Amino acid sequence: MNIRSPYSILQANLVSSSTTGEAFSVDIKNSILELQFFENLYKSYIDAKLVFLDDSGLKNYLSMQGVERINIRIGDPDKPTERVIDKTFFIARIMDSHRTNDNSEVLSLELVEEHVYVNSVKQISRSFTETIENMVADLSLNELKKDIAYPYFSGSAQGVRKVIVPYMNPLQAIYWLLSRATTKTGAPIFLSSDLYSDLLLLSDLDSLLLQDPVNLKLPYRYSQAIKSAEDQTLTPYYVIKSFKSQNDENTLELFESGAVGSFYENLDAGTGVSSGSHLSVRDVLTEMYTQGTIDNSTTQSIFDPSLLIDGVLSDQYNSYHVHQVSSSKTYNQFLSYHEEATLLDENNNIYESKLKAKNRIIRHILGKNTIDIGIDGVSLFKGKVNVGRRVRVLFLNSDQNNDTSLEKRIDKRKSGDYLILAIGHKLIDQNHDASMRLTKLGDLPKNFTI
Numbered sequence: 053m054n055i056r057s058p059y060s061i062l063q064a065n066l067v068s069s070s071t072t073g074e075a076f077s078v079d080i081k082n083s084i085l086e087l088q089f090f091e092n093l094y095k096s097y098i099d100a101k102l103v104f105l106d107d108s109g110l111k112n113y114l115s116m117q118g119v120e121r122i123n124i125r126i127g128d129p130d131k132p133t134e135r136v137i138d139k140t141f142f143i144a145r146i147m148d149s150h151r152t153n154d155n156s157e158v159l160s161l162e163l164v165e166e167h168v169y170v171n172s173v174k175q176i177s178r179s180f181t182e183t184i185e186n187m188v189a190d191l192s193l194n195e196l197k198k199d200i201a202y203p204y205f206s207g208s209a210q211g212v213r214k215v216i217v218p219y220m221n222p223l224q225a226i227y228w229l230l231s232r233a234t235t236k237t238g239a240p241i242f243l244s245s246d247l248y249s250d251l252l253l254l255s256d257l258d259s260l261l262l263q264d265p266v267n268l269k270l271p272y273r274y275s276q277a278i279k280s281a282e283d284q285t286l287t288p289y290y291v292i293k294s295f296k297s298q299n300d301e302n303t304l305e306l307f308e309s310g311a312v313g314s315f316y317e318n319l320d321a322g323t324g325v326s327s328g329s330h331l332s333v334r335d336v337l338t339e340m341y342t343q344g345t346i347d348n349s350t351t352q353s354i355f356d357p358s359l360l361i362d363g364v365l366s367d368q369y370n371s372y373h374v375h376q377v378s379s380s381k382t383y384n385q386f387l388s389y390h391e392e393a394t395l396l397d398e399n400n401n402i403y404e405s406k407l408k409a410k411n412r413i414i415r416h417i418l419g420k421n422t423i424d425i426g427i428d429g430v431s432l433f434k435g436k437v438n439v440g441r442r443v444r445v446l447f448l449n450s451d452q453n454n455d456t457s458l459e460k461r462i463d464k465r466k467s468g469d470y471l472i473l474a475i476g477h478k479l480i481d482q483n484h485d486a487s488m489r490l491t492k493l494g495d496l497p498k499n500f501t502i
Contacts, residue, residue, distance in 0.1 A: 057430050057484035059136060061087065063125040064102075066110065080104050085158065087124070089137075089247060089477040093439040096223060096243045096252055100124075100141055100163035107156035119143065122163060126433075126479075136433050137247060142169045165245060167196040171223045181214045181386060183207075184233040185254060188226050188243060192252055195222035200243070201251045204259040204440065208233040208241060209407060210393050214386035232389055237339050238410025240418075247477075248436045257414065260440045261345045261493070265469050271444035272427060292445070294426035298489070302420060303355060306333075310372020311416035312355055316409040318392070321379040331409050332367040333417065340493075350494035353465070354417050374409065421492045422473065429477050429486030439472050443490065464500075468492045 064081040083104045090099040102122065119142065126137040141163035148160040174195055180187045185208055192198045210233055217225045226243060233241045239257035246253050265271075267290060274292040306312050317328030333355055340346045359366040378390040387393070393407055425445065431437070449463035470490035478485045 056482045057433075057479070058128050058130075059126055059430070059433055059479075059484065060129055060482065061124065061479070062127050062129065062132060062135065063123065065123040067121040067123065078110065080110070083107070085480070087479045089475075091244070091247055091439045091475040093242050093244050093473050096226065096245055097165040097168050098139070098141075098245045098247055101147070102161045102163060104159055104161075105152070105156055106159055119169075121166070122161075136436070139247070139250075140166050142166055144168075167198050168223075170196055171221050174222055175219055176217055176222060176225060177219045179214070179216045181212065183212055184210055184215075184229050185241070187215065187229050188254065191217075191222050191226055191229075192243075198250070198252050200254050201246070201249075202254050204253075204255040204263060205241075206235065206256060206259050208256075209236040210234070210387070212386065213388065213391075214383040215389045232408075234407045234411045236407075237343055237345065238336065238407045239340075239345070239414055240411055242440065244439055246438060248438075253438065253440070255440050257418075258340075258343065258345050260471065261340075261442070263442055265442045265444040266435055266437050267431070267443050271446045272425065273446040274425075275446070275448045289428050289431040292425045292427055293485070294424075294487075296424045298422040298424055306355065306416060306420060307366070307371050309416050310370075310374065311413045312371065313367040313369045314372040314374060314409070314413075315370040316374045316376075316406065318376045318378060321377055322381055329406070330368075330370060331406055331413070333413055334367045336410050336413050336417075346494050347497055349497040349499055350468070352494050353421055353468070353492060374412075376408075417493070418471075418473070418491050423470070423490050423492075424487060425490065426485060426487045429479075429484040432475065432477070432486055433484070437472070437475075439475055441472050442469050443472060443488070444469050444496075445490065462496070464496050468495045469497075 061081045061084060063079060064084055064087075065077050066080050068076040083106070084102060085105060086101070086103040088101040090101075092099075122141050122143065124137065124139050124141065125135050127135040142165070144162045144164045146159060147162050149157055151157050176191075176195060180190070182190075185205070189200050192200050215229070217228075220228065230241050230243060235241070235256045235258045237258055241254065241256045244253050244255070270290045272290050272292050274295050303312075311333060313330065313332050315328060315330055317326060319326045334357060337346070337352050337354060341348055341352075346352060355367065357365075357367075361369065376390075378392075379388070380391055423445075437443075445467060447463040447466040448461050449466075470492045472488055473491055474489040476487040478487075
């Protein structure tokens, strides 16, 4: 059942590209049939899709070439000054067009944020000597004209480095730099776009996982049987309309990729010294528990720590061998892009961090237990919920016994606190549906109550 959304398109100005200096603008909000937004934690821009009815010859009048701008504003018509979304997009391409009759045409447009177009025409070759996050901020501001906010970011562990960016687009350079940046636990760092502002958001996995779920009082639920005792008027907004499991329990793939147990070896071309060691997902998860990234009252759902293969714990095998070549002291006192960071333990002793290897493992386990759910999107707009936030999701188990206790019927293996990897919004008429791709690292806390 669809719920009428209080939000609607307040403005959708289509602005022509002009070669004469006289740009033409027309509001097409009343002609829009469908509008979609796509957010992704791994992407630093918002994609959008717009379908509208052209019954006044705009395509020909504007000589549309796929380089026009569209200014979109969304909010509550009763509160026009409180805009939820105010974004400018470029038309990346006209995906489809078809005639409905002799006098009208339906156009499907693919939209991207303006800085994607700016990125496409630039190529840079620069030298940096600073922290990776400062390099990213420099590229974003000076090359893309985008400011960065740091709502959930504690800093990278790599410290000041000397890096040469070798003829890349700004976004290519940013992704390349971030692939090397981690926290002290090896957790990845993300740069994503904010649907509700013009900012880019820099965040790290450790800081994101330390935040409470945004719907702690009203978990999303895949059952009409679970009712909220707090506010029945909000209940429809938290019902899961659709559910699909993605890459569920793909432990074999984790073994094959070396994310459970592997051997990492590095040859220093400058000194000729080769060093290597075994690394297990058990070590990575233990550190995440120790740091409080994963709640100690939850059980991790990444791998079975007691699984024996030929009498040996499964994570003790080296199912993958990584051999790297790097060169230390290339820039004298500054570390280079490839060099491993050295950290201090609790006794101030220097130890090899293995952050590259840990980062690779964590990125793999983020894709293990993923699900797609469909919900009403109003709650996301109300809370301005972005990718990277955590949500609590409840499922009932399939046991059809006579036990009527709701807490005992909760599937505590499938239920849990999930991290949002991607969000899709779909607005048609007065309806707002949303889909979310989620990943889970742990089950429900033991002190969980409905």
